[in-house]
Amino acid sequence: MPLLRPQTIKGFSTPQIYHACFSTSLPRWPRLRPTAKSSRSSIIASKDEIYNSNSISHSHPPAPPPPPPRQQTPKKTDPASNISKPTTTPIEINNAPTRKRSAPPNTKPHKEALFTSTLIRQSPNSSSLITTTTKPQDAQISAAASFFNQNFQFLYSAESLRHHPKNEHIPEILILGASNVGKSSFLNALVGKLDAARVSARPGKTTLMNAFAVGPLPKIPKGHVKQGEKLPRYSLVLVDTPGYGFKSQASWGDAVWKYIKARKMLRGAVVLISSEKKLMEQDKWLLRTLAEANTRTLVVLTKADKGGGSWTERCGEMAELLRGELRKISRSAGNGWKEGSGWNPDIYITAAGMDRMPKLASGGGVGGVRTSILEMAGFDLQDKEVKKKDETITYGGPVVSFDDIKWKET
Ligand SMILES: Nc1nc2c(ncn2[C@@H]2O[C@H](COP(=O)(O)OP(=O)(O)OP(=O)(O)O)[C@@H](O)[C@H]2O)c(=O)[nH]1
């Protein structure tokens, strides 16, 4: 296999070399300085960690199977009609036809749309929050839903990079965000299970990187399979992470950072930001770090149901703010991390953990996010079908093994 320079592989995490400066005194994620480059030896250490990863830690086993779903009494109301319109920004609810979904009894009218929408998104080209699904989007959303509902499996917990077992074939997506932002709840909603990942009202619940598998049997080209290799029976790995900020620890950030810069099958990160809070410096730092590492990024607002005032106004303003921040970051990164290729200009809005309703997996804005995650992971979403794209088309170059990467000299 020819030696490829990692920076020639377009659009996903390029293993570049950065210096990490970890704060040990504060129980926080490390403060990283992605622009300062380090020596090659720090990367070689990461590489060794990958290849010596025989031990799989199960110190954070999955939660027991969820109880049977509670019975819901459907309440038929038009979600869009109950949205309070913003007063200061021109955010409107698109009135395209919606698929009726049931909201729990006694749902407050202003939250009804949150419960019933599969897609809540703000795109740069529209001043409205799109909360509805048009016909083709519906087909894609249901294709993505059936993908995510297949073959759910807890894989492993990892304390550091070397605990992640070798993965040569299956795309991995990282779920990142501050502690308590709703990462584990979001993952549960994605896979349609209430208790796949453990959730708690107390920040700092997730302390390890927890990997979960979803999706149908993968179609791996014969030439990519080594003799006697045991093939995975799922198509996508979602990795829940410990949060940064309040109640977090520097070692958690260290593990996540090493994973971002060295993990071969990482195809993108979903960054969760709470819509009930202000954008934090640490959120901006994370986005900058992903930009410098050239990791594809999708930003999702969580907890749209929380906080005062109109959620449409609050989330719409926050989405605009974030997009401005992302543009600034991509200008200063000056690499392939650009609007549309490095980061997704659509900001999704979710209420994944809202009331922890069993049926929420089909609502709360989560359906639309699934489609973008699959796209980021290299799948092609056609009507009612999800197909794995040829890696050579998606990423602009053959997939090289970690061993074949010629490291950029500093
Ligand atoms: N109202 C509301 N609550 C939510 C939402 N998402 C999560 N929550 C709640 O927020 C709390 C934290 O959720 P988690 O999913 O554990 O958050 P996390 O980011 O995984 O937290 P750590 O693992 O501690 O970093 C829990 O009480 C959830 O029920 C949401 O969309 N709306």
Ligand SMILES: [Mg+2]
């Ligand atoms: Mg968690």
